[in-house]
Amino acid sequence: KALIFFISDIISTVEFNHSGELLATGDKGGRVVIFQQEQENKIQSHSRGEYNVYSTFQSHEPEFDYLKSLEIEEKINKIRWLPQKNAAQFLLSTNDKTIKLWKISERDKRPEGYNLKEEDGRYRDPTTVTTLRVPVFRPMDLMVEASPRRIFANAHTYHINSISINSDYETYLSADDLRINLWHLEITDRSFNIVDIKPANMEELTEVITAAEFHPNSCNTFVYSSSKGTIRLCDMRASALCDRHSKLFEEPEDPSNRSFFSEIISSISDVKFSHSGRYMMTRDYLSVKIWDLNMENRPVETYQVHEYLRSKLCSLYENDCIFDKFECCWNGSDSVVMTGSYNNFFRMFDRNTKRDITLEASRENNKPRTVLKPRKVCASGKRKKDEISVDSLDFNKKILHTAWHPKENIIAVATTNNLYIFQDKVN
Amino acid sequence: LFNQFPNLASEMEDKVTSPEKAEEAKLKARYPHLGQKPGGSDFLRKRLQKGQKYFDSGDYNMAKAKMKNKQLPTATPDKTEVTGDHIPTPQDLPQRKPSLVASKLAG
Numbered sequence: 001k002a003l004i005f006f007i008s009d010i011i012s013t014v015e016f017n018h019s020g021e022l023l024a025t026g027d028k029g030g031r032v033v034i035f036q037q038e039q040e041n042k043i044q045s046h047s048r049g050e051y052n053v054y055s056t057f058q059s060h061e062p063e064f065d066y067l068k069s070l071e072i073e074e075k076i077n078k079i080r081w082l083p084q085k086n087a088a089q090f091l092l093s094t095n096d097k098t099i100k101l102w103k104i105s106e107r108d109k110r111p112e113g114y115n116l117k118e119e120d121g122r123y124r125d126p127t128t129v130t131t132l133r134v135p136v137f138r139p140m141d142l143m144v145e146a147s148p149r150r151i152f153a154n155a156h157t158y159h160i161n162s163i164s165i166n167s168d169y170e171t172y173l174s175a176d177d178l179r180i181n182l183w184h185l186e187i188t189d190r191s192f193n194i195v196d197i198k199p200a201n202m203e204e205l206t207e208v209i210t211a212a213e214f215h216p217n218s219c220n221t222f223v224y225s226s227s228k229g230t231i232r233l234c235d236m237r238a239s240a241l242c243d244r245h246s247k248l249f250e251e252p253e254d255p256s257n258r259s260f261f262s263e264i265i266s267s268i269s270d271v272k273f274s275h276s277g278r279y280m281m282t283r284d285y286l287s288v289k290i291w292d293l294n295m296e297n298r299p300v301e302t303y304q305v306h307e308y309l310r311s312k313l314c315s316l317y318e319n320d321c322i323f324d325k326f327e328c329c330w331n332g333s334d335s336v337v338m339t340g341s342y343n344n345f346f347r348m349f350d351r352n353t354k355r356d357i358t359l360e361a362s363r364e365n366n367k368p369r370t371v372l373k374p375r376k377v378c379a380s381g382k383r384k385k386d387e388i389s390v391d392s393l394d395f396n397k398k399i400l401h402t403a404w405h406p407k408e409n410i411i412a413v414a415t416t417n418n419l420y421i422f423q424d425k426v427n
Numbered sequence: 428l429f430n431q432f433p434n435l436a437s438e439m440e441d442k443v444t445s446p447e448k449a450e451e452a453k454l455k456a457r458y459p460h461l462g463q464k465p466g467g468s469d470f471l472r473k474r475l476q477k478g479q480k481y482f483d484s485g486d487y488n489m490a491k492a493k494m495k496n497k498q499l500p501t502a503t504p505d506k507t508e509v510t511g512d513h514i515p516t517p518q519d520l521p522q523r524k525p526s527l528v529a530s531k532l533a534g
Contacts, residue, residue: 062491064481064484064487064488066484068480069480069481069482069483069484069486069487070476070478070479070480070481071478071479071481071487072478073478096478158475159475159477177474177475178475202472205471205472206471207471208471208474208475227471257445257447259445259447259448259450259451260451260454260455260461261447261450261451262447310446310447310450311446311447311449311450312450313447313450313451313454314450314451314453314454314457317454318454318457
C-alpha cells in the first residue's frame with residue numbers, strides 16, 4: 001500500500017516521532033512538513049491509519065555570513081523529535097549553522113463574546129457597550145501552529161551534519177565537520193564543546209566527522225563516525241573534552257586491495273544505534289555494517305547494498321555520485337535494516353533470515369493497493385527478463401533518506417521530490 | 428606513462444583482477460595529474476568550505492534578486508548619449524550587472 005506526497009523542494013530529511021503518529025520532512029527550501037497518522041478506524045479495524053498533512057512551516061531562511069562572504073543555506077539537514085511530555089509536540093530542526101526548537105500545538109477552540117472587541121477583532125466604541133458578558137470558549141476548526149521556542153545559534157564554524165537528543169531528554173548534541181557541541185534544551189547562549197578534531201595546522205587535516213548520535217539508553221555515551229570509516233565511542237564521564245575515545249571501531253583493510261577510491265568509499269555517511277542499544281549500524285558507499293558495541297575490531301554483519309557499482313567507481317567519481325550520503329535505519333524490533341540506492345531503489349536486509357530485497361519507489365507502481373514487486377540489478381553479462389542493467393540505472397534518482405515507523409511496518413522513503421509512505425499489506 | 432600510451436591502460440585492465448583497481452587505472456588514465464591521496468587535506472578543506480562564495484553582501488543580494496527575476500530599474504532610453512556630451516547623473520548610467528562568478532579578489 002503506498003501513499004505518495006509531492007514536496008515542492010528537494011527533500012533533505014525524514015523522521016518519525018517516538019510514537020510514529022507524526023512524520024516530519026525537511027526540504028532544501030528550509031520548510032518542514034509534518035504528516036499525521038489518522039486514528040485507527042474502529043469499525044474498519046483492518047485499515048491502518050493513513051497519513052495526511054498536519055502542519056507546514058518555514059523553519060529556516062537563507063542567510064549571509066558577512067565575515068566569510070558565504071551563503072548559509074536554509075536546507076534542513078536533520079530533524080529530531082523530542083518525546084511528548086504534554087499536549088504539544090516539540091522537534092529540533094537544523095540547517096548548516098543554526099538549530100531551532102519548534103513547538104507544534106493544536107488549537108481547536110477560541111474565545112468568543114469579548115466586551116470590547118468585535119468577533120473580527122476590531123475594537124468597539126466603548127460608549128456603545130451597555131451590557132457585560134463573560135467570553136466563552138467555542139469550538140473551531142482545528143488549527144496547528146508551529147512556533148520557534150529556542151534558537152541555538154553561533155556555535156558552529158563548520159557545517160552541522162547531525163543532531164541527537166540525549167536519553168536524559170534535557171540535553172542534545174550537534175556535530176559539524178570538526179567539532180561536537182553539547183547543549184541544554186533550555187539554554188541557548190551557551191554550549192559545551194565535547195569533541196574537537198581540528199588540527200592546529202589545517203594542512204594536517206586528514207579526516208572529518210560525518211555523523212554523531214547519542215546512545216539510546218546510556219546518557220553518558222555517544223558515537224561519531226569519520227570520513228575514514230572509523231567510529232569512535234565516547235564516554236562523557238571520562239573527561240569534559242572527549243577527544244580521546246573509549247572505543248574505536250574500525251574494520252582492518254587488506255592493504256593489497258587498497259585503491260584510490262578506498263578511502264572515499266569507506267567514508268561513513270550515517271550511524272544509527274539499534275533500539276536495544278546493543279548494536280550500531282553504519283552506512284558507507286557500498287555497504288551497511290552492523291557492529292556489536294562489545295567488539296571493536298570488525299562488524300558482526302555486513303550487507304552489500306549495490307556491489308555492482310564497484311566497477312563503475314571511475315564514472316561515479318567524475319559525476320560526484322561517489323560522495324552521496326546515504327542514510328540507513330532500523331525497524332522497531334531491530335530485525336530488519338533499510339537503506340536507499342540509485343534509480344529510486346531501496347534495499348531491506350532481514351538480519352534473521354539473511355534475506356534481502358530491492359524495491360522501487362516510483363509513480364508507475366502508484367496504484368494505492370498494489371504490492372511492490374522486487375527488483376533486481378544485473379551486474380554484467382546477459383540480462384535476464386525483468387532485470388535492470390547497471391548502465392541503465394538513473395544516478396540522478398537517489399534515495400538518500402528513509403525512515404521506519406518505531407512500532408509498525410510502515411516506512412517513509414524520500415525520492416528527490418516525493419515522499420512515499422508504504423504500509424505492510426494486512427491480510 | 429598512461430597518458431602517452433592510452434592503449435596500455437586498457438590492456439592492463441584485462442590483467443587486473445580487482446574491479447576497483449581497474450576503475451582506478453581508468454581514472455588515472457583520464458586525469459594523469461590527479462594527486463595520490465584523495466583524502467588529502469586540500470580535498471577535505473574544500474569540503475569544509477561548501478557553498479557559493481560571493482564578493483560581498485551586495486554581490487549576494489544582487490544575485491538573489493536576479494534569481495527571483497526581479498526587474499532591476501532600467502535606465503532611460505537616452506543613456507546611449509550619456510558620456511561625452513554632458514556630465515552624467517547616477518540615474519543615467521547603465522546598471523551594474525550582478526556578478527555571478529565570485530571575483531578573483533575574494534580570497
